[in-house]
Amino acid sequence: MNEEKQAAGGIAEKILKTRADQLARTNHSQKPRGKQITVLEFRLAHEIYAIELTHIRTVHPLKEKKPTHIPGTPGFIKGIINLRGEIISVVDLKHFFNLLDQDSGHSSQVIILSSKDMEFGILSDAIHGVTEFQTADIHDSLPTLAGVQLEYIKGVTANGVVILDDEKLLNDKKMIISL
Amino acid sequence: MFRSITKSIMAKLIIQFFLVGIIPLIGMGALTYYLSKDAMKAEVFQNIASINTIKKVQVIEFVKDRMENLTLLSRTQQIRDMITNQTYQEMNPIFEYYMKVFGYSDIILLNESGQTLYSAAVKKEYDPFSEDLTKTTSAIKGLWDKVISSEAPMMTDIVRYQKNAEPAFFMGAPVYADTGEVFAVLICQINAARISSLIADTADKKTFAANMIPGRSNRETYIIGSDSLLRTKSARSGNDAVLKERMDPGTFSLALAHISGTEKNIDSQGEKILSAYSLVGLQNTIKTDFDWTIVTIVNEKEAFALLEKLKINTFVGMGLFLILVGIVGTFQSRMIAKPINELSYRIIQLNDGDFTAEVPLSDPTRNDEIGMLLRTFNDGSKKFRHQMKSLLDSTNLLIESITRISTTASQLATSASETSSSISEVTTTVEEVKQTSQIASEKAEYVAQSSDSTARISNAGKLSTENTMLGIERIKDEMNAIAESTVQLSAQTKSIEDIINTVSDIADQSNILSVNAAIEAAKAGEHGKGFSVVAQEVKSLSTQSKEATNQVREILNDIQKATSTAVMATERGTKTVAQAIELSEQAGDAIDRLSNRVTESSEAAMQITASNQQQLSGMDQLSQAMESINDATQQNLEGVKQLEDAIKSLEAMAQTLKAITASYKI
Numbered sequence: 055m056n057e058e059k060q061a062a063g064g065i066a067e068k069i070l071k072t073r074a075d076q077l078a079r080t081n082h083s084q085k086p087r088g089k090q091i092t093v094l095e096f097r098l099a100h101e102i103y104a105i106e107l108t109h110i111r112t113v114h115p116l117k118e119k120k121p122t123h124i125p126g127t128p129g130f131i132k133g134i135i136n137l138r139g140e141i142i143s144v145v146d147l148k149h150f151f152n153l154l155d156q157d158s159g160h161s162s163q164v165i166i167l168s169s170k171d172m173e174f175g176i177l178s179d180a181i182h183g184v185t186e187f188q189t190a191d192i193h194d195s196l197p198t199l200a201g202v203q204l205e206y207i208k209g210v211t212a213n214g215v216v217i218l219d220d221e222k223l224l225n226d227k228k229m230i231i232s233l
Numbered sequence: 234m235f236r237s238i239t240k241s242i243m244a245k246l247i248i249q250f251f252l253v254g255i256i257p258l259i260g261m262g263a264l265t266y267y268l269s270k271d272a273m274k275a276e277v278f279q280n281i282a283s284i285n286t287i288k289k290v291q292v293i294e295f296v297k298d299r300m301e302n303l304t305l306l307s308r309t310q311q312i313r314d315m316i317t318n319q320t321y322q323e324m325n326p327i328f329e330y331y332m333k334v335f336g337y338s339d340i341i342l343l344n345e346s347g348q349t350l351y352s353a354a355v356k357k358e359y360d361p362f363s364e365d366l367t368k369t370t371s372a373i374k375g376l377w378d379k380v381i382s383s384e385a386p387m388m389t390d391i392v393r394y395q396k397n398a399e400p401a402f403f404m405g406a407p408v409y410a411d412t413g414e415v416f417a418v419l420i421c422q423i424n425a426a427r428i429s430s431l432i433a434d435t436a437d438k439k440t441f442a443a444n445m446i447p448g449r450s451n452r453e454t455y456i457i458g459s460d461s462l463l464r465t466k467s468a469r470s471g472n473d474a475v476l477k478e479r480m481d482p483g484t485f486s487l488a489l490a491h492i493s494g495t496e497k498n499i500d501s502q503g504e505k506i507l508s509a510y511s512l513v514g515l516q517n518t519i520k521t522d523f524d525w526t527i528v529t530i531v532n533e534k535e536a537f538a539l540l541e542k543l544k545i546n547t548f549v550g551m552g553l554f555l556i557l558v559g560i561v562g563t564f565q566s567r568m569i570a571k572p573i574n575e576l577s578y579r580i581i582q583l584n585d586g587d588f589t590a591e592v593p594l595s596d597p598t599r600n601d602e603i604g605m606l607l608r609t610f611n612d613g614s615k616k617f618r619h620q621m622k623s624l625l626d627s628t629n630l631l632i633e634s635i636t637r638i639s640t641t642a643s644q645l646a647t648s649a650s651e652t653s654s655s656i657s658e659v660t661t662t663v664e665e666v667k668q669t670s671q672i673a674s675e676k677a678e679y680v681a682q683s684s685d686s687t688a689r690i691s692n693a694g695k696l697s698t699e700n701t702m703l704g705i706e707r708i709k710d711e712m713n714a715i716a717e718s719t720v721q722l723s724a725q726t727k728s729i730e731d732i733i734n735t736v737s738d739i740a741d742q743s744n745i746l747s748v749n750a751a752i753e754a755a756k757a758g759e760h761g762k763g764f765s766v767v768a769q770e771v772k773s774l775s776t777q778s779k780e781a782t783n784q785v786r787e788i789l790n791d792i793q794k795a796t797s798t799a800v801m802a803t804e805r806g807t808k809t810v811a812q813a814i815e816l817s818e819q820a821g822d823a824i825d826r827l828s829n830r831v832t833e834s835s836e837a838a839m840q841i842t843a844s845n846q847q848q849l850s851g852m853d854q855l856s857q858a859m860e861s862i863n864d865a866t867q868q869n870l871e872g873v874k875q876l877e878d879a880i881k882s883l884e885a886m887a888q889t890l891k892a893i894t895a896s897y898k899i
Contacts, residue, residue: 077777092755094748107755113748115741163745181744183772184751184765 089189095182095215096165099153102182102215109220111166111173112137113181121164121177127231132177135164142166144175145229147218151203169224176223187211242570243563250562251555258554262547270540274507277536278495281452281509285529288432288454289513292527295431296388299423300404300519302335304386307406307419316342316408316417321351328353331421338401339422342408345415347377354422372403373420379522380405380418388515390523391425391464393476400425400464400475425475428456429465432527454529456513464525497533505533571595572603576610587898588618625894632887639880646873653866660859667852674845677838684835691828698821702814709810716803723796730789733782740779747772 093104094113114137121133121144130150134143144164147153164175192209206226208217223229306312315324321342328340332353339354372392379387386406393400401424408417432454456464463478495509513525534541575592582589591614592607599607750768754761 092751094752107752110752112752113745115745162741181748183744184748184755184768 090186091189091192092184092186093215093217094165095185096163096178097180097182098148098151098178101153102213103147103178104185104187104211104215104217105165105167105176105220106217107184109167109169109224111168114164114166114175116162116164116177131231135175137166137175142173142175144177146177148177151206167220167224169221172224172229174229187217192217242573243566246566246570247559247562250558250566254558254562255551255555258551262551266540266544266547269543270537273537273540277507277531278509281507281529281531282495284452284454285509285511285527288529289511289527291431292428292456292513292525293515293518295428296515297518299335299337299421300386300388300406302331303404303419303421304406306331307386307408312342312408312417312419313410316344316350317410319350324351325353335421336423336427337421338399338424341373341420341422343373343377343418343420345381345417347374347381350417373405376403376405376420377418380407381415384415385520388519388521390458390521391428391476394422425465432456432465452529452531452535454527456525456527458525459523506530507533507536569603572607576607579610579614583614583617586896588614588621589898591615621894621897625891625897628887628890628894632884632891635880635884635887639877639884642873642876642880646870646877649866649870649873653863653870656859656863656866660856660863663852663856663859667849670845670848670852674842677841677845681835681838681842684831684838687831688828688835691824691831694824695821695828698817698824702817702821705810705813705817709807709814712803712806712810716800716807719796719799719803723793723800726789726792726796730786733785733789737779737782737786740775740782743775744772744779747775 092107094107094110095102095104097103114135116135119135121135123133124131124143127133130146132144132146132149134141136142142164163178163181165178165181166173166175191212193211194209206219206222208219210216311324311327315321331337332340337353339352341352342350344350372389372394376387376389384407386404388405389403391400391402394403401422403420403422405418405420407415408419410416453467455467458464463475466475467478494511495507497505497507508528508530510526510528513527515521516524572592572595579592591611594604594607594611596604598604747768750771751765754765754768757764
């Protein structure tokens with residue numbers, strides 16, 4: 055009985071230690087190096103992308119409401135949503151970037167990008183959160199990348215997060231559709 | 234042996250054929266010969282008789298003719314004148330003419346006193362008175378006497394008028410003078426040879442008809458006088474025999490008595506002859522004082538030459554026939570005798586025990602009795618051979634069988650003794666069985682008792698099974714209650730899941746809220762730094778709550794799985810209970826059946842007891858039966874001994890039979 059008690063105690067101790075390790079946060083901002091940028095990480099298909107907060111207006115959960123499809127628009131425009139009385143068009147970057155597995159998972163959140171000329175939403179599969187990067191850590195985009203993607207990529211972090219160029223996206227002529 | 238048989242049967246057959254051929258042949262030949270001989274004899278006799286008659290007529294005619302001619306001459310004027318004038322010489326040519334024409338040897342003229350006046354043959358005028366008539370010949374003298382006395386023409390017998398003279402006869406006729414008185418006698422001399430040639434057959438020999446007449450070549454006719462002396466020539470006697478040779482007077486005396494006829498006799502040379510005879514009849518025709526007998530004879534041998542030839546031909550023919558008969562007979566005999574000989578030889582072989590004999594068939598298609606006989610013999614021999622063979626085989630088989638029977642009999646004897654001992658054992662065994670059945674009877678009673686107690690125990694078992702069934706029913710109810718509870722639990726976990734989903738949504742929304750707060754904080758710049766920390770904290774909380782919900786959801790999943798397992802387990806439990814009910818029912822049935830069986834076995838044990846009683850009495854009977862069997866076995870043993878003796882004698886018989894059959898060659 056004593057042995058069992060001891061073993062059970064051992065197991066409980068182990069569990070507690072693992073939890074503590076999980077909960078312990080490493081402080082990244084302890085040693086800043088050069089210029090720092092703040093980005094919003096999100097997931098598209100199986101890849102993690104990030105956009106600078108500069109042009110992000112807000113993140114809006116889609117829940118069950120799917121964007122209303124508008125006929126005669128290209129495939130990457132998913133439709134329009136009503137954001138607190140404001141009609142905003144939604145772009146599917148997975149489609150736009152020709153990513154594989156376009157329809158896997160349900161895009162539950164819309165990231166609203168806005169500039170003074172342009173405003174639209176981007177569909178994301180999951181929001182990871184706001185993170186800060188040192189610009190020094192950002193590498194240029196991979197030479198192997200090519201096509202549409204390459205134009206809108208600012209760089210890739212050491213963690214493999216692709217940082218999108220929000221300015222280019224907002225100023226892209228392709229996004230403007232005239233019916 | 235074979236040779237002699239061949240000879241005998243062949244010879245017999247050939248002799249029989251010969252006899253069959255020769256008897257009618259000889260009979261017919263002989264009959265033909267004698268009938269022919271008689272006919273021929275008659276023919277010959279008739280022939281010579283007619284020849285005899287012809288010759289007789291010829292002789293009479295000849296004599297009459299000469300006599301008439303002489304008479305005519307004597308009455309001529311010239312003769313008278315010649316005598317008157319004595320001109321004999323002048324008349325000579327007339328005489329010569331007559332002599333030539335009529336065959337006179339001499340013409341003599343005598344005067345009334347019997348003196349010779351003239352002889353034409355010698356052309357001499359005789360002195361009538363100087364010459365004595367008697368000196369010349371008594372025959373002429375006699376004739377003269379007769380003529381003078383009778384004054385009629387007369388004739389003499391054939392005589393030798395002189396010594397060494399040819400036999401001749403004389404005719405005389407009276408010469409009348411103008412005055413009417415006889416003054417001379419004219420005599421003519423005719424040679425006997427004339428008559429001989431007249432009656433001879435020489436002239437006929439050349440004709441065809443002559444050759445057809447039997448005995449013609451040898452036939453002759455002659456004349457004899459009343460003194461039985463020959464008057465004409467005979468081929469048998471020669472020329473000198475005339476008037477010397479005396480013929481058989483006995484025969485011809487009949488002719489002298491005017492009887493003509495035929496007869497068979499032997500001539501002077503001892504040859505057999507056939508003769509016909511008759512009286513010439515001169516006395517009747519020309520009034521002579523003598524007469525002749527004319528005889529025609531023929532050599533019998535010659536006459537019957539044809540018959541002889543016939544005889545010879547017949548014999549030759551017969552000989553040929555006999556040869557033919559011999560050949561045909563031999564051939565036929567061979568045809569008959571050869572197969573019979575073969576057959577007889579085979580039969581002898583058969584008799585010696587050789588059955589391989591088969592008669593070779595020279596003509597297999599021969600259909601007569603012999604052919605059939607041979608074939609039948611062959612068939613029979615074959616059949617017999619087969620039968621003998623089968624007999625031999627059977628004998629061998631018989632011996633083998635006897636040997637086997639003998640062995641079997643020995644075995645039987647052994648078995649019988651064994652049986653005897655076995656019967657003793659069986660008797661003992663029967664006693665044992667009797668005892669055993671008594672024990673069995675006791676055991677059966679025990680079984681009956683024990684089956685009664687078993688029946689009681691099984692009833693108790695039945696009660697227990699019923700109780701078990703009740704308990705199981707209760708377990709079933711409990712199981713149902715458990716199942717219901719589990720289902721309820723499952724529903725409650727569902728509602729927990731809903732709550733968890735709500736919490737998860739809240740976590741998600743607070744996450745987004747934290748992001749928006751961070752965005753807003755970023756927009757606020759330096760002033761928003763604190764707010765940024767708060768947003769970070771909010772995000773951390775939402776993450777934690779999300780993780781917690783995840784853990785709860787996992788736990789809930791485990792619970793759901795456990796409840797599903799529990800549901801399935803209860804279901805299985807329910808089924809198991811149902812099976813248990815079934816099994817216990819079966820057990821109840823089984824116990825019921827067991828109870829029944831026990832009852833039955835109890836009854837059976839009772840029956841066994843009864844049967845045992847019967848068995849006991851049966852065993853007693855069996856014991857008695859065994860005793861009688863034992864007696865029978867003893868008798869059997871004796872019988873087997875007798876059987877062995879019988880088999881021995883049978884074996885001896887079979888050996889004898891084998892020896893007999895072995896002597897046959899098959």
